[in-house]
Amino acid sequence: MPRIPMTGNEAAAYAMMQINPDVVAAYPITPSTQVVERFSDYVNNGECQTEFVPVESEHSAMSACIGASACGARVMTATAAQGLALMHEMLYIASSMRLPIVTVIASRALNSPLNIHGDHSDTMGSRDSGWLQFYGESVQEFYDHVFIALRAAELSNLPAFVCEDGFILSHTLEPVDVLDKNEVAKYLGERKPLYNLLDTDHPIMAGHLSLPDSYMEHRRKLAEGMMEAPKFIDQAYREFAERFGRKYDWIEVYDPQDAEVAVLIIGSAAGTAKETVDLLAEEGKRAAVIKLLVPRPLPVERLRKALSKFKVVAIMERTDSYKNHGGPMFSEIAAALYHHDTRPILRAYHYGFGGRDIFPEDFMKVFNDLLDMASGKKEIPETMNYVGLKED
Amino acid sequence: MKSWKELEPAPFIPEPCTSRAIKTGDWRTRKPIWHEEKCNHCLFCWLYCPDSAILVKEDKMIGIDYDYCKGCGICSEVCPDKCKAIDIVQEVK
Numbered sequence: 001m002p003r004i005p006m007t008g009n010e011a012a013a014y015a016m017m018q019i020n021p022d023v024v025a026a027y028p029i030t031p032s033t034q035v036v037e038r039f040s041d042y043v044n045n046g047e048c049q050t051e052f053v054p055v056e057s058e059h060s061a062m063s064a065c066i067g068a069s070a071c072g073a074r075v076m077t078a079t080a081a082q083g084l085a086l087m088h089e090m091l092y093i094a095s096s097m098r099l100p101i102v103t104v105i106a107s108r109a110l111n112s113p114l115n116i117h118g119d120h121s122d123t124m125g126s127r128d129s130g131w132l133q134f135y136g137e138s139v140q141e142f143y144d145h146v147f148i149a150l151r152a153a154e155l156s157n158l159p160a161f162v163c164e165d166g167f168i169l170s171h172t173l174e175p176v177d178v179l180d181k182n183e184v185a186k187y188l189g190e191r192k193p194l195y196n197l198l199d200t201d202h203p204i205m206a207g208h209l210s211l212p213d214s215y216m217e218h219r220r221k222l223a224e225g226m227m228e229a230p231k232f233i234d235q236a237y238r239e240f241a242e243r244f245g246r247k248y249d250w251i252e253v254y255d256p257q258d259a260e261v262a263v264l265i266i267g268s269a270a271g272t273a274k275e276t277v278d279l280l281a282e283e284g285k286r287a288a289v290i291k292l293l294v295p296r297p298l299p300v301e302r303l304r305k306a307l308s309k310f311k312v313v314a315i316m317e318r319t320d321s322y323k324n325h326g327g328p329m330f331s332e333i334a335a336a337l338y339h340h341d342t343r344p345i346l347r348a349y350h351y352g353f354g355g356r357d358i359f360p361e362d363f364m365k366v367f368n369d370l371l372d373m374a375s376g377k378k379e380i381p382e383t384m385n386y387v388g389l390k391e392d
Numbered sequence: 393m394k395s396w397k398e399l400e401p402a403p404f405i406p407e408p409c410t411s412r413a414i415k416t417g418d419w420r421t422r423k424p425i426w427h428e429e430k431c432n433h434c435l436f437c438w439l440y441c442p443d444s445a446i447l448v449k450e451d452k453m454i455g456i457d458y459d460y461c462k463g464c465g466i467c468s469e470v471c472p473d474k475c476k477a478i479d480i481v482q483e484v485k
Contacts, residue, residue: 098402157401194402206404217396218403225401 008169013038015146022073025053025064029083031166032106058083062090069099072196081108095130100153108166109354117355118166120318132160133296139174155232165268255288260311261370262288276363310344351387420463430477437467
């Protein structure tokens with residue numbers, strides 16, 4: 001496989017060119033702009049045959065994607081932050097109509113104050129919209145997950161976000177082992193839609209009215225779709241590993257020394273956390289990193305299993321829920337472990353809002369907190385712990 | 393109504409013209425009464441009815457389809473002054 005230096009955004013556009021989707025409807029927004037910009041070059045140069053629709057807003061982008069996908073097309077788009085927020089209304093329509101649209105997200109903070117840098121406020125805000133969510137730690141992992149997300153989406157007939165941390169990955173050049181275009185086509189196969197609005201031999205009406213006598217049943221059906229998604233995500237991961245030799249899983253545990261404490265983290269900062277674990281090992285301290293690649297659907301059983309051996313775990317989030325019970329992942333993971341006999345003590349940490357960097361020394365403080373807590377030397381508040389916050 | 397297990401995976405209606413099966417006339421609180429002897433069959437009511445609830449046979453009005461008529465009263469309003477062949481009354485059951 002050739003190795004090409006690419007930013008996260010360039011890698012996403014390259015992946016989309018290789019996928020050659022039937023329709024891409026998109027509106028540019030920082031930091032995902034180059035995905036669409038570069039992809040439109042590929043279309044213009046005839047390197048892919050996609051119908052590219054430059055629309056007037058993200059709401060229109062997702063609407064056009066929904067229409068095309070309901071006609072059986074393979075459909076992709078890209079956005080971030082305020083753009084995703086503007087799509088919010090249509091996200092629920094895409095998922096409940098069971099349309100496997102893949103949206104590339106360069107995760108970015110939400111206003112106000114205005115900030116264009118990386119954090120997870122945008123996608124975490126859409127966590128209950130019925131979309132699958134995949135997060136890459138590196139440009140390579142993100143690039144690979146564009147294909148994995150599309151395969152999982154089309155198998156499960158659910159839409160998917162594939163996320164790169166804004167600027168941290170979207171604008172960082174990294175050598176990427178690119179896949180062979182023909183092998184990509186074989187991996188993805190043909191989309192098999194549940195229905196097709198253009199099939200005039202079998203006319204249907206989609207997105208119809210459903211009153212209190214039937215709406216609840218439709219929503220329960222969507223929940224069932226999400227419950228069935230894990231087997232398709234497993235299949236997408238398995239087939240990817242078999243065909244391309246790169247093996248990923250929902251959760252990656254980096255625990256070189258059988259530690260008692262760990263941080264659970266999503267996205268690019270996992271790399272810095274792993275680096276810190278190695279630095280701590282030199283001091284004779286044992287710590288671990290649990291990286292969550294797929295928070296939607298939340299892998300409850302896998303999390304219970306991965307977390308059960310630890311004494312203290314920090315759930316580290318690049319977003320906030322503005323409540324005294326941690327961010328969205330803390331609340332959910334705490335709830336997932338509540339009925340489990342062997343569970344660690346959980347502590348909620350927030351970091352990196354609006355693109356604030358997190359360094360090994362920041363992780364060092366977190367790990368030392370956890371180690372002190374595990375050995376009974378110190379008590380840490382359950383929530384409201386902010387890494388690198390200017391406190392005084 | 394179907395249980396959630398019987399539903400299609402996505403909420404779609406897999407056959408055309410199903411709106412005919414839903415009798416929307418029971419929304420009505422007022423009811424048009426047609427007096428055949430006063431009617432000159434100009435078909436203004438047929439033209440203006442928003443629910444296609446005026447029944448016509450061989451270019452002549454033959455009655456009102458109460459399965460779909462919602463009692464809006466437009467038919468009575470557009471009926472020419474010299475005829476006034478449609479009265480609106482309270483729907484009483």
